[in-house]
Amino acid sequence: MTPVAPPVSRYLAAFEALEGTGAAASPAWLHRIRHDAITRFAEQGFPTVRLEDWKYTNVAPIVATAFQLADTVPAGLPAQAIERFVVRDPVAHRLVFVNGHYSATLSSAAPLPGGVRVASLAEALSTDTALLDRHLGRHAASEGTGHGFTALSTAFVHDGAFVHVPAGVRVTTPIHLLFVATAPAGPVLAQPRNLLVADRGGEATVVESYVGLADDTYLTNAVTEVVLGEGAILQHYKIEDESERAFHVGTTAVVQGRDSTFTSGSIAVGGALARNNLGVLLAAPGASCALTGLYVLHGRQHVDNHTFIDHAAPRCTSRQLYKGVLDGRARAVFNGRVTVRRDAQHTDAHQTNKNLLLSEGAEVDTKPQLEILADDVKCTHGAAVGQLGEDAVFYLRSRGLGEEAARTLLTYGFMSEVINRITVEPIRAQLDSLLMARLREARAAKETR
Amino acid sequence: MSTAQFLKAAVNEIRTRQGQDELDAMDFLELLREKLKLVEMDQSFISRAVNEGFSGGEKKRNEILQLAVLAPRLAILDETDSGLDIDALRVVANGINRLRTPDTATILVTHYQRLLNYITPDQVHVLYNGRIVKSGGKELALALEAHGYDWIKDEIPAVAPLGAA
Known part of the structure; x- marks a missing residue:
């Protein structure tokens, strides 16, 4: 048996403890997924700077911290505590999670069109089994998204948000998923796990906000899987405004069907160390995605955005615009990788990363990567780092x-x-x-x- | 950055330095509307980004709008008439005329009489090799238009260009 490093064995022990309670064994399909994931995590461990994809982001501070798994919603969190993060009009539906656990009392429901499901994953695990069995853990598994953190998330999957838009239904008002972290008693690990599914022709807007209640140290390890059917349209926003002593690893894996449209706005302003992985698989002809990002950093913040777009089918379009503003001794990483497979003719891919450095001490590593195997494509990329x-x-x-x-x-x-x-x-x-x-x-x- | 955002920041900087209160969004918008009317400009102008996608004429009109909003005591307009079609020229000239007050001064730098068909100057100075070589009233500009510059060159004593030893 390969010896495992103590930080990894800590989570393996926690997994064993969970197994011991018996509750973790059912349902069987979920247990299998979780079991496979902990095995993968034991093999992969946490990523190190020796891996090309993690070269500029050293997660050693995360590995070295003894996080407690957040197993329940902290009691007695009043509504006022989250008031400043709440957005209203025209937000239809708000699910609030505290340390990764759904809080019914802080959430607020509004009428939704027929057949639309917006629920906690914990609930969906027993009510929407077929859909979850088909998708959960299946998509965040590519090169860009299938790292050790994802395995860790899957191994302990318990709660998060579940959104299902059935065929032909348009949800016109946004759905807000608010992930609040609080760790006054010591470092906590929150692992919200989200699944967003829009069937053929379905349409929705989903906002994920990650915020810290106070200046606490914690780790949010969030994974969101997005599945878009033929012609489905999803506008997705991710706002990362964690405590500046917190760590955030966010992984979003998107699979797009024929002629579907995915729009992403990823804003990162918080956290001591944050890493966003966004992987998009353009799996069928005519799919398009437009990814925009903004990171605004100061002090000693470190934010790393990794995007990975896989043009796997012909006539797909991808657009990327990521911009960064860095002050103090902040550090940012942008790595945008676009792969055009051999059959993905008539691909139209465009990527831009622009950085504004406001101080001597700020630093950016930007790396656009194009990997083109088809011959009839239009691909451009550009990166700029400069001052005003x-x-x-x-x-x-x-x-x-x-x-x-x-x-x-x-x-x-x-x-x-x-x-x-x-x-x-x-x-x-x-x-x-x-x-x-x-x-x-x-x-x-x-x-x- | 939109023209409105930029102008609001500039107005409030100037007001702060003059010891006045900053204008809030509503008051500023009112001021802007009033000035837009003064310089015969469309509302859509102000939501557009500063100097982005502006034609030559639009850039000049934008400058006149800035002049109207920022109300400097001295404005130096360097070849404000270049590249303008006749309609834009009239709008720019009317703007300058309406912004004339006894307390402010404007220096217009131009190579042509054209702009002066719309703006009557108080003083005309001819610059040659970096020096004012002749001054006069509005009739001087008319004489220049009719006779060119050569007669002035003949009139003045040989002047060494600035910088020549």
Whole structure:
């Protein structure tokens, strides 16, 4: 038997303990998935910088922390505690999770079109067995998404969000999934697991927000699997605003059917160390995806965005625009990989990553990767790292703005290209004021220096 | 960044420095609407990004809008008339005329009389090799249009260009 490192064996022991309770053994299909996953985790362990995909993001601080598995919703969390994260009008449905567990009291339901299911995964595990058996753990398994963290999530899968939009149904108001973390008594591991399914012609907008209640240390290891049937349309937003002492590993695996459309807006502003993996499999002809991202970092924050788009069928389109603003000694990584398989003729793939460095100490590693096996395709990519244009600063200063005001305004302009694409107005407004506040704070700090 | 966002930031910076309260979004919008009317510009102008996708004429009109909103005491308009068609020229000129007050000054830099068909200058100065070589009233500009610059060159003593030893 291969000896396993203590950090890994800690989770293996926790798994054994769970097995011992007996409750974990049923249903059998789930038990099999979980069992396979813990075996995989034992083999893979946590990723190390020796792996090309994790070269610039060292998860050693995560490995070294003794997290407690969050097994229940902390009692007595009042509604006021999450008030500032709640968005209303036009949000139809809100599911709130505390440390990965569904909280019925904090959630708020609204009428949904016929047949649409929005429920906790814990509930769906017993009510929507066929669908879960077909999809759970099946998609977050590719190169970009099937790492040790995903195996760890699957091994302990217990709760999260489940959304199912049946064929031909349009859900016109957004569904908000709010993941709140709190760890006043020591580091906690929260592992929400989500499954979003839209059948043929189904349409929905889903917002995932990950927030910290206080300045706690915890790890959110979130996995979301998305399955889109023929012609289905999903707008998906992921807002990562964790505590700045927290760790976040978020993995989203998307499988797209013929002519389906997936739009993603991924905003990262929080966390000490955050890693987003977004894998999209364009599995059938005519599917299209548009991924936008924004990371705004300060202090010593580290955010890593890895996207992986697999053009596996002809006539698919992918668009990517990721932008970053880094201040202080922050560090960002962007790795965008696009693979065009041999049969994926008439692929149209475009990828851009732009970074704005506001300080000497900030650092970006950006790596666009194109792997093209087909011969009749249109693929472009580009990456840029730079400072604010001095001509633009001069233009604004000549109109009466002070140096820092000009820089702040230009930085805001840089970010708003992504923010303005968010179609869920309360979410856009919430992010807009968060980023404005952060800019004001940075400006005040620079002006008093 | 939209023109409105940029102008609001600039107006409030200037107001702050002059010891006035900042304008809130509503007050600023009111000011902007009023100035847009003054310079005969469309509302859609202000939601567009600064200098992005603007035609030559639109850029100039945008500058006039900025002039109207920021109300500087001294404005230097360098070849504001270049590349403008006749309609845009009239809009720009009308804007400048309406913004004239006894308390503000405008220096118009131009190579042509054309703009001066719409704007009557108080003073005309001819610059040659970096120096003012002749000054006069509006009739000087008309004389230049009729006779060109050569007669001035003949009139002035040999002047070494600036920078020449």
